[in-house]
Amino acid sequence: MKRRDFLKLLGAGLVIPSLEFEAEAKNAPDLSHHEARYYEKLPDRRVRCLLCPRLCIVGDKERGYCGVRENQGGKYVSLVYGRPVTLAIDPIEKKPLFHFLPGRKAFSIATAGCNVNCKFCQNWEISQVRPEQVRFYKIPPGQTAQLAYKYAAPIIAYTYSEPIIFVEYMLDTASFATRLGIRNVIITGAHVRPKPWKDILAAMDGVKIDLKAFTEEFYRKIVRGNLKPVLDAIVMAAESGKWLEIVYLVIPGLNDNMKDIKRMSRWMVKNIGPDVPVHFSRFFPMYLLKNLPSTPVRTLERAREVAMGEGIKFVYVGNVPGHPAETTYCPKCKRALIKRVGYEIKEFNIKHGKCKFCGEKIPGVWS
Amino acid sequence: MKVYVVRIGGNFEAALGKAFREMCRGDKICLQNLFSSGVLSLKVNTLGGPKISTSPSLASSLAKVALSAGSGEVIIWDRSEWELKRAGYRIKRRGKIKVIATDSPRVGYWDRLFTYGEVGSLFSRIQVFADASISLAVLKDHDMAGVTLSMKNYYGAIHNPNKYHDDGCDPFIPQVFLTRPVSSRHTLSIIDATRAQFHRGPSYHSRWFAKPGVLILGRDPVAVDHFGWRLIEKLRARAGLPSLKEEGREPHWIFTAEKMGIGKTKYQVVEL
Numbered sequence: 251m252k253r254r255d256f257l258k259l260l261g262a263g264l265v266i267p268s269l270e271f272e273a274e275a276k277n278a279p280d281l282s283h284h285e286a287r288y289y290e291k292l293p294d295r296r297v298r299c300l301l302c303p304r305l306c307i308v309g310d311k312e313r314g315y316c317g318v319r320e321n322q323g324g325k326y327v328s329l330v331y332g333r334p335v336t337l338a339i340d341p342i343e344k345k346p347l348f349h350f351l352p353g354r355k356a357f358s359i360a361t362a363g364c365n366v367n368c369k370f371c372q373n374w375e376i377s378q379v380r381p382e383q384v385r386f387y388k389i390p391p392g393q394t395a396q397l398a399y400k401y402a403a404p405i406i407a408y409t410y411s412e413p414i415i416f417v418e419y420m421l422d423t424a425s426f427a428t429r430l431g432i433r434n435v436i437i438t439g440a441h442v443r444p445k446p447w448k449d450i451l452a453a454m455d456g457v458k459i460d461l462k463a464f465t466e467e468f469y470r471k472i473v474r475g476n477l478k479p480v481l482d483a484i485v486m487a488a489e490s491g492k493w494l495e496i497v498y499l500v501i502p503g504l505n506d507n508m509k510d511i512k513r514m515s516r517w518m519v520k521n522i523g524p525d526v527p528v529h530f531s532r533f534f535p536m537y538l539l540k541n542l543p544s545t546p547v548r549t550l551e552r553a554r555e556v557a558m559g560e561g562i563k564f565v566y567v568g569n570v571p572g573h574p575a576e577t578t579y580c581p582k583c584k585r586a587l588i589k590r591v592g593y594e595i596k597e598f599n600i601k602h603g604k605c606k607f608c609g610e611k612i613p614g615v616w617s
Numbered sequence: 618m619k620v621y622v623v624r625i626g627g628n629f630e631a632a633l634g635k636a637f638r639e640m641c642r643g644d645k646i647c648l649q650n651l652f653s654s655g656v657l658s659l660k661v662n663t664l665g666g667p668k669i670s671t672s673p674s675l676a677s678s679l680a681k682v683a684l685s686a687g688s689g690e691v692i693i694w695d696r697s698e699w700e701l702k703r704a705g706y707r708i709k710r711r712g713k714i715k716v717i718a719t720d721s722p723r724v725g726y727w728d729r730l731f732t733y734g735e736v737g738s739l740f741s742r743i744q745v746f747a748d749a750s751i752s753l754a755v756l757k758d759h760d761m762a763g764v765t766l767s768m769k770n771y772y773g774a775i776h777n778p779n780k781y782h783d784d785g786c787d788p789f790i791p792q793v794f795l796t797r798p799v800s801s802r803h804t805l806s807i808i809d810a811t812r813a814q815f816h817r818g819p820s821y822h823s824r825w826f827a828k829p830g831v832l833i834l835g836r837d838p839v840a841v842d843h844f845g846w847r848l849i850e851k852l853r854a855r856a857g858l859p860s861l862k863e864e865g866r867e868p869h870w871i872f873t874a875e876k877m878g879i880g881k882t883k884y885q886v887v888e889l
Contacts, residue, residue, distance in 0.1 A: 294817045296760070310820035317779040367780045378777055382697070407677045430655060474783070486654075510665065538730070540739040 266310050275372065280388055281381055284331035286319050287418055295324035301443050302365045302414060302481040316378045316415040318363035322586035328360035329381045331419045332390040336376065336410055338396030338404055341593040346529055346568055347436050350456040350493050351405060351616030352588055353595045357398035360410035361419065362386070366475040368462065369538040370501055377411035378537075391419060395426035405456075417446055424453040433615075440483035441475045448490075453614050456615065457495040459484055463498075463505040464514035472504060473581050481517070488522035493615045495569065496526060500534045500545045500553055503542060511553050515560035524561045525613040530554055547573070562614075583608035618837040618884040620844045625830050629678035635889050636834050651684040651804050651836075655748030658802070659693045660769050662755045663704035669814045670704035670820040671753050674834070678806070679753065680714045694718055694743050696773050699742075706741075719774075721741065726776045730846030734792040738775035750802035752809065752838070756819035756829065756845055757811040762786040763861045764840040764849055765819050767806035768794045768879075785866065791874035792866055794838065806841040808833040815852035827852050839880025843871050 261268060273458050288300040295310040299319060306314035308321040318330045331522070342356045362384050371377055376384060389397070397408045406427050408420045413436050425432040435456035451457070461480060462473050469477040478479045487494045496518070530553040532545045532578035554575055557565045567575035571592035578588040584606045589597035599606040601615050621639060624760040641647035661671035680691040681875050691714045698708050709716040716762045717724060726739035727746075744750060752767040759765040761782045768790050772778035781789035785830060794800060804809040810833050816825035829848060834840040846868055848858055861867045876881050 294822060295820070309685075309817070311666070312760075312819070315779055315782070317777065380779070383726065383776055467684070518664070536731060543831075550630065595667050602688065 253571070256361045278535065280333075281329040282331040282333055283322065283327045283329070284418055289326040289445070291324060295321070297321050297326045299326065300443060301446050302416060302553070303476055303606055304365065308592060313380075314365075316363045316365040316412070318361065318415050325581075327417050328416065330363060330416050331386060332384045332387075333361055333381060333419075334359045334389060334394070334395070334534070335362050335381075335386045336360045336386050336399070337387065337389075338599050339398050339401055340407065342405060342407070342435075343590065343595070344591040345407055345409060345458050345494055346497065346566070347435060347456055347458055347493075348434065348566060348588070348590075349495065349527055349564070349612075349616075351615055351617075352598065353434070354405055354472055355401075355403045356405040356407040357403035357432075358407040358409045359394060360408070360413070361416040362411065363415045364412040365415050366412070366439060366473050367434040368439075368473050369534060370472070371500065371537045372534075373410050374537045391422035392426045394423045395432060398427060398432050399430045402430070405433045405435055407435045407437060409588065411440055412441075414440075414442045417450065420527045421449065423525065428453075428532050437441070439473075439475070440480045442479065442483055442489070445488065447486055451487060451490040451492055454492055456495075457487045458495050458497060459487065460499065461514070464517070465505075468505055481521075485521050488526060494522070494526050495529065496615075497529045497531055498553070499531045499533050501539070502542055502545055502549065506553070508550050508552060508556050511556050512560060515557040515562055519561045524563050527560075527564035527566065528557055528562055529566045529568040530557070532570050534569070551575070578612075580605040580608060580612070582610035587612060618835065618840045618881050619887050620833060620835040620837070620889045621841050622844070623832045623889045625832065626877040627677045627794065629832075630648050631676055632832060635735060636739060636832065637686075639753065639887060639889060640641070640834070641838075643785040644667050648686040651751075651806070652686045652688045653688050653749030655689050657683050657688040657691045658747035659691060659702075660744070660750060660774060661693060661695050661701075661705070661706075661753045662765070662773060663695045663700040664773070665755065665814065665821050666703055666869045667705055668823075669755060669757060669826070670836075671755050671809045672811060673705045673707075673813070675715070676706070676719065676753055679751070680748070684713055684783055687714075687871065690715070690753070692717060692743055692747065696741075704831065717743070718834065729795045729865050731798055733796045734736070734788060735741050736781065736789060736796060738777055738793070738796065739749055740776075740796070741774045744771075744774040744798045744802070747802055749804045749808060750799065752771050752803065752805050753809065754811040756827070756833075756872060758814055758816050758849055758853075758861075760818065760866070762790065762870065763866040764809055764846045766845040767800060768838050768842055768870075768874060769800050774799065785869055787870040788873045788877070789877055789879055790870040791877045794874065795877065796878060803838065804836070806835055806838040808841060808845045810845065813849065813852060815849050815856065816858055825858075835884070837880035837884060839871060839874045839882060840884035842868075842874075843882045844884070844886065846871060
């Protein structure tokens with residue numbers, strides 16, 4: 251990957267100007283052979299992956315759907331353990347996590363691979379490729395956490411592609427990071443089975459889940475996955491007590507039906523409560539959906555109105571820099587608590603987790 | 618449509634010569650259409666390692682036949698140099714016959730997504746920039762697709778084959794075949810059935826390995842793959858294994874390919 255592409259891919263993120271990494275960039279033969287967690291051996295050197303709901307049965311020398319977990323003679327291995335393809339420092343608002351240490355920097359990492367194939371993927375150049383097809387770094391978990399520490403990032407974000415598929419690397423890095431006083435957050439589609447998800451939640455401080463639609467049909471046709479396991483994972487995340495936010499990318503003509511958004515909002519209030527922030531993000535033509543227009547801002551505003559009408563307290567409009575709905579408002583006195591423009595915080599009116607004006611408790615992780 | 622089944626008696630060159638004489642009957646244009654006067658891609662399958670990959674001497678013999686029939690340059694290739702070497706190929710980056718891989722220096726994938734139906738993939742530059750393409754596959758059972766033959770061999774030309782194994786690879790195998798870099802270049806399907814893995818493929822398992830000792834050739838990829846599938850079923854039956862249908866792995870994609878107009882499952886078999 252060329253440096254220019256790398257920068258483009260990361261958008262507004264600050265790429266670490268690290269000649270030391272450039273020198274260490276490796277090619278295919280240096281993929282890892284770290285034994286995977288969450289699989290069972292089957293007869294004739296086959297294995298069944300137990301990480302995500304696909305339950306891939308993988309023959310010898312073959313890979314799972316994610317493309318980064320390979321059966322090597324009956325042993326299932328992660329090819330991306332300690333092999334990130336991106337290392338960047340982003341504002342936490344970029345994830346987006348709006349109620350989790352606002353204004354702080356997140357050391358953000360990703361490996362190649364993903365266990366779904368969203369036709370609208372914004373990072374397909376890394377998520378929809380095999381690890382040997384992109385330039386990667388060779389950085390073990392301890393060193394990854396040390397780098398975050400070195401760059402004074404209080405958070406490590408597992409993000410960009412689908413962190414579920416590099417679970418081994420993520421969990422080990424998170425363990426080192428915690429010891430260094432660094433928080434961990436995952437940005438995920440949550441297409442995952444309960445056991446690994448429970449282990450991941452235990453290691454995280456914050457969770458952002460992309461709920462891509464509220465119909466099985468959309469998940470089957472556009473995402474190539476299933477909705478049900480994602481909803482189960484959302485409930486588990488809420489019950490875990492870890493900070494949770496939901497993002498819903500609104501795509502014109504595909505998942506912008508207000509009836510579905512209403513059903514989804516009701517489901518959220520009932521199952522995870524009204525305090526979980528929801529972000530309706532604007533779609534831009536990408537990957538296999540270049541034929542569609544960008545989402546009209548009015549559609550996002552309507553979705554926000556519908557969700558708030560159903561009782562969700564913190565609903566944001568995303569990917570529209572400068573929109574008033576980027577701001578956090580107090581649900582009681584309605585005053586602006588955190589004024590944002592893009593990823594920048596212009597005003598912060600929360601003190602000790604409460605509204606500075608009326609004292610209302612504002613859910614989130616503020617310090 | 619005809620499927621040619623050539624028993625390998627002596628060397629590969631003689632067997633191929635016999636097949637092409639029968640196929641083209643001295644018609645030079647027929648031969649030119651098969652091999653092109655420009656760059657010919659010979660996509661081999663080396664995933665299964667040394668025991669069950671396209672034979673290097675078959676690929677090399679075919680390349681020589683192609684050059685003598687007027688091809689300007691022949692590229693024998695697969696996904697990675699490592700897999701090619703493991704299967705017994707010698708990397709050769711110069712000359713009229715090259716042996717390289719998508720991961721060879723300055724090759725890689727072309728950075729344009731080609732789409733057809735549900736498929737959206739980057740293609741190896743070798744496939745994109747070749748003038749004609751021959752799929753030189755191996756006769757193998759496949760745990761998900763049922764069988765992996767000449768059409769599925771093009772999964773090795775795309776960057777994301779792991780995304781197209783759901784539902785027995787149906788309709789993905791025909792859809793990959795119908796993307797422009799394949800459909801506009803493919804001229805010939807050949808299955809190296811000198812050896813076969815008739816169960817638990819695509820990797821090698823000695824217990825279910827056979828040596829049918831034939832090459833299967835034809836211009837119709839559906840016909841060639843259909844014949845290859847029937848041969849695998851025969852080998853399975855002989856070994857007392859259930860049919861792929863009984864195992865729930867019947868290769869429906871062959872019939873989907875027929876419905877999509879790629880070829881026919883009714884054909885004449887010419888044994889040589």
